[in-house]
Amino acid sequence: MEKNTDLIFAALFKLEEARQVIRDGLPSGLNQQEEMQLKEKISELKGIIQALETGTTGKKPGRIAGSIEVRTREEENINIQPIQAAGRLTLAARQAIIAYGDGYSTCDACRKPFRLDKISKPPIADFHTQLAQFVNMDQARVVPGARRGFQAVAQTVVEKGDSVIVSAFAHYTEFLAVEGAGGVVKEVPLNKDNIITADATAEKIEQVKLETGKLPTLVMIDHYDYQLANEHDVKGIAKVAHSYDIPFLYNGAYTVGVMPVDGKAVGADFVVGSGHKSMASPAPSGVLATTSEWADKVFRTTQMVGDVTKRKFGIKEVEMVGCTLMGSNLIAMMASFPEVKERTLHWDDEIKKINFFVDRLLTIDGSKVLSEYPRKHALTKVDTTGSFDRIAAIHKRRGFFLSDALSAKGIVGEFAGATRTWKLSTYGLSWEKVRYLADTFTEIAEHYELPITKQ
Numbered sequence: 001m002e003k004n005t006d007l008i009f010a011a012l013f014k015l016e017e018a019r020q021v022i023r024d025g026l027p028s029g030l031n032q033q034e035e036m037q038l039k040e041k042i043s044e045l046k047g048i049i050q051a052l053e054t055g056t057t058g059k060k061p062g063r064i065a066g067s068i069e070v071r072t073r074e075e076e077n078i079n080i081q082p083i084q085a086a087g088r089l090t091l092a093a094r095q096a097i098i099a100y101g102d103g104y105s106t107c108d109a110c111r112k113p114f115r116l117d118k119i120s121k122p123p124i125a126d127f128h129t130q131l132a133q134f135v136n137m138d139q140a141r142v143v144p145g146a147r148r149g150f151q152a153v154a155q156t157v158v159e160k161g162d163s164v165i166v167s168a169f170a171h172y173t174e175f176l177a178v179e180g181a182g183g184v185v186k187e188v189p190l191n192k193d194n195i196i197t198a199d200a201t202a203e204k205i206e207q208v209k210l211e212t213g214k215l216p217t218l219v220m221i222d223h224y225d226y227q228l229a230n231e232h233d234v235k236g237i238a239k240v241a242h243s244y245d246i247p248f249l250y251n252g253a254y255t256v257g258v259m260p261v262d263g264k265a266v267g268a269d270f271v272v273g274s275g276h277k278s279m280a281s282p283a284p285s286g287v288l289a290t291t292s293e294w295a296d297k298v299f300r301t302t303q304m305v306g307d308v309t310k311r312k313f314g315i316k317e318v319e320m321v322g323c324t325l326m327g328s329n330l331i332a333m334m335a336s337f338p339e340v341k342e343r344t345l346h347w348d349d350e351i352k353k354i355n356f357f358v359d360r361l362l363t364i365d366g367s368k369v370l371s372e373y374p375r376k377h378a379l380t381k382v383d384t385t386g387s388f389d390r391i392a393a394i395h396k397r398r399g400f401f402l403s404d405a406l407s408a409k410g411i412v413g414e415f416a417g418a419t420r421t422w423k424l425s426t427y428g429l430s431w432e433k434v435r436y437l438a439d440t441f442t443e444i445a446e447h448y449e450l451p452i453t454k455q
């Protein structure tokens, strides 16, 4: 029985390796013969995977159980879905999920003092130390999503009726975290370039003080927002917040795990990141890091005593509800971490790729970029109302024609039928795939005789 399980795991690991080879495509620098041989191997692998996953060699998607279909989106396509790009798992993370999928698998070696971040086998305690170093803060905890990081901070610093400064582009989870703590959000307006500035933040703080007679108790700003992925002046804003003695939460949902983040250099009291958005980790996962000054407050331990039993659970942290991210989500996050750390050093190349793509898109007459440009982030909002949407107006598939044309070329991730003003990301795609992506848009434009400016 033991042996069988080992064999099945070994087979699943191999399967994951094969999926990765397919997903990454061919390495560059191959000669013609090598390329041909590899292509044959990949097509063979695809057949084997399909047979294993579907139990058939037919075309229909297989089912894992009931109506849950096998998902091969990343292997079979170029996925430009804006929020999925940096959450794609590494091979190591996929294997971790298989090995640690059982419920409380991380608790095998949980010994006194009985807390997740203290477990040394697997090395969860070390991972916490590394996470804090990674964002240059003093302490870190894993959390089930960035939202739980906002929640922990809001519950620590916000009291009923307090104001919290957020961006006019703040994510809804920031609103909910503030509301849950009994606070009220106050939005800093954007400037004409859709940027939140330090001056505008100072003005908003003054306005709140004047209107409520009280300073806000938290400033929480996204380094890159989710709507346009524009960069906001987090360093300047942190300085303003501190000049009023207000703590600053740096929302790194779109930065931690894709680009270098230095919480101390920003002047952050709290750094929040999203594992499933930007750290090649499964959902939900995330990180909350803080300074020594704030750690005792946001990671306060319970004081509660049972009135009958007199039980106490002293070591457990209240805002973390004891232990946070258990099982495969945490181990997969840990498994991806070395690659995640490494990839942040290549952010410049990701920026070159998105700018290459956007430059090419803009050669198609009528296309616009709504995000700041040149791009500083791989996530980008474009407006194709004046280009591809002109075709949609006369095409029998109407607004779906662009998605049809893209998926016929193996490109997925845009919301079918919603491609007037829309978001995409080139994050993590190889240069070969980015060029293919740009060529495909050009080809579709040429096919429908949209004018193209020569570069």
Ligand SMILES: Cc1ncc(COP(=O)(O)O)c(C=O)c1O
Pocket (backbone or CB within 6 Å): 083, 144, 145, 146, 147, 148, 171, 173, 222, 224, 225, 226, 251, 253, 254, 273, 274, 275, 276, 277, 285, 286
């Ligand atoms: C800017 C921003 N902050 C926070 C979040 C929430 O992140 P999570 O899903 O990890 O809770 C998102 C999610 O889309 C986001 O875009």
